[in-house]
Amino acid sequence: MRSASDCTSNAVRVDVLGLPAVMTATQKLLLLEGVHPVAREALQARGYQVEALAHALEEDELVRAVKGVNALGIRSKTQVTPRVLEAASDLLVVGAFCIGTNQVALDVANTKGVPVFNAPYSNTRSVAELVLSEIIALSRRLTEVSGRAHKGEWVKSAAGAHEVRGRVVGIVGYGHIGSQLSVLGEALGLRIIYYDIIKKLPLGNAKVCETLEHLLEQADFVTLHVPATPSTENMIGEEQLARMKRGACLINASRGTVVQIPALAAALKSGHIGGAAIDVFPQEPASTKEKFVSELQGLANVILTPHIGGSTEEAQEAIGHEVADSLVRFLEQGSTLGAVNFPQLDAGAARGAHRILNVHRNVPGVLGAVNGIMSELGANIEGQQLMTDANIGYLIMDVARADAEKVCARVAKLETSIKTRLVY
Ligand code: NAI
Numbered sequence: 001m002r003s004a005s006d007c008t009s010n011a012v013r014v015d016v017l018g019l020p021a022v023m024t025a026t027q028k029l030l031l032l033e034g035v036h037p038v039a040r041e042a043l044q045a046r047g048y049q050v051e052a053l054a055h056a057l058e059e060d061e062l063v064r065a066v067k068g069v070n071a072l073g074i075r076s077k078t079q080v081t082p083r084v085l086e087a088a089s090d091l092l093v094v095g096a097f098c099i100g101t102n103q104v105a106l107d108v109a110n111t112k113g114v115p116v117f118n119a120p121y122s123n124t125r126s127v128a129e130l131v132l133s134e135i136i137a138l139s140r141r142l143t144e145v146s147g148r149a150h151k152g153e154w155v156k157s158a159a160g161a162h163e164v165r166g167r168v169v170g171i172v173g174y175g176h177i178g179s180q181l182s183v184l185g186e187a188l189g190l191r192i193i194y195y196d197i198i199k200k201l202p203l204g205n206a207k208v209c210e211t212l213e214h215l216l217e218q219a220d221f222v223t224l225h226v227p228a229t230p231s232t233e234n235m236i237g238e239e240q241l242a243r244m245k246r247g248a249c250l251i252n253a254s255r256g257t258v259v260q261i262p263a264l265a266a267a268l269k270s271g272h273i274g275g276a277a278i279d280v281f282p283q284e285p286a287s288t289k290e291k292f293v294s295e296l297q298g299l300a301n302v303i304l305t306p307h308i309g310g311s312t313e314e315a316q317e318a319i320g321h322e323v324a325d326s327l328v329r330f331l332e333q334g335s336t337l338g339a340v341n342f343p344q345l346d347a348g349a350a351r352g353a354h355r356i357l358n359v360h361r362n363v364p365g366v367l368g369a370v371n372g373i374m375s376e377l378g379a380n381i382e383g384q385q386l387m388t389d390a391n392i393g394y395l396i397m398d399v400a401r402a403d404a405e406k407v408c409a410r411v412a413k414l415e416t417s418i419k420t421r422l423v424y
Helices: 037-045 059-065 082-087 106-111 124-139 142-150 176-187 212-218 238-243 261-270 313-333 366-377 401-412
Strands: 007-009 028-031 049-052 071-074 093-096 168-172 191-195 221-224 248-252 273-278 302-304 354-361 381-388 392-399 417-423
Touching: 007 401, 028 037, 037 049, 037 313, 059 082, 071 313, 082 106, 093 313, 124 142, 124 176, 124 221, 124 248, 124 273, 124 302, 124 313, 168 176, 168 212, 176 191, 191 212, 212 238, 238 261, 261 273, 313 417, 354 366, 354 401, 366 381, 366 392, 366 401, 392 401, 401 417
Parallel strands: 007 417, 028 049, 028 071, 071 093, 168 191, 168 221, 221 248, 248 273, 273 302
Antiparallel strands: 354 392, 354 417, 381 392
């Protein structure tokens, strides 16, 4: 059995995806939880041995299954615990084919030299489209009229129904989703204003608001696209709802901690708020078997959805592509760009050289020791990048082909080395 600090290497293969010819056939990938087939296809096309299972594995099963696995793909159910990581002596990388990464023991993975990748932005478009549809649905009170038609009532009336053209949408959080919504909304004739704590370039004709209060006072629709942080916790409560225009609507497809639901329910019941579309809740059922309970149930012109803002087949496919791509770039080039628990390095392709990837304990003197080996062996460094975090250092070093294996073996044996491998 190999030890964690042995130098491992890859076998040569054909060019695909625009990346240089490298390894793969000897590397084993295990994908769980019915990860979208595009991921398996992309990885197999690069020559990896891929096993794909439709379900999650329990800890004991996973401890057995990860033996000999070089890359593990999961979604949100599989728990990658410290025990799993301990058993996974050949594991180089984890791909979370989803947004969250709480299911992985990130710190333990970090100290074992295993980066974890996810796909935080593959479902941006899906959320923006949902919100756009809700702006129209709330303006036309679609849930109400549809509900009544289902019950046999024919309420043909224009009262309370509006076009959205020219209406003001206030976007709170002008990040990936907020700015995408801004562009799509303008195409519909909506007037966009936004508030963000960071200075953001306004797209199209969007106008920035200096304060949240200013945005709340002007918008016909307030839509929230902020992360869950201390600054956004309970960001919209009684005071903020009172500041909104009478009859304005609130949309939250961000995080359940952002809106105080009792205050929203009261504002809807009083008629001050004209409607709401809520996709995320402070307490969400852990599974489909658990009952969903909310104070907003049964209120007029309120759209409730079970945290499906980003849940589309297109988003799943995009996640499959994005994470498979991250796995390939890490396995073949050592790129950790986008890893959630790792120093970020991206050196591109190693042109005309072999690449040594070394994860080590972050203590003084490692680079000196590595460079000492290079000069002892009379080897030439063609490129070198180092990045550290609190626990580990990550070194990417391109070395002349003739010297690479010798250097890699010596670097792997350094007492500070956690994981060392060579890519061609
Ligand atoms: P992002 O990180 O690209 O953008 C967030 C923006 O909010 C940033 O521009 C940031 O500066 C801003 N911000 C942070 N704190 C703020 C504050 N106190 N006031 C105003 N602005 C603030 O994030 P992205 O991808 O646009 O996602 C936004 C939210 O949507 C996240 O909470 C994410 O979890 C959620 N989300 C929900 C989904 C669903 O299924 N409903 C799916 C995908 C994302």
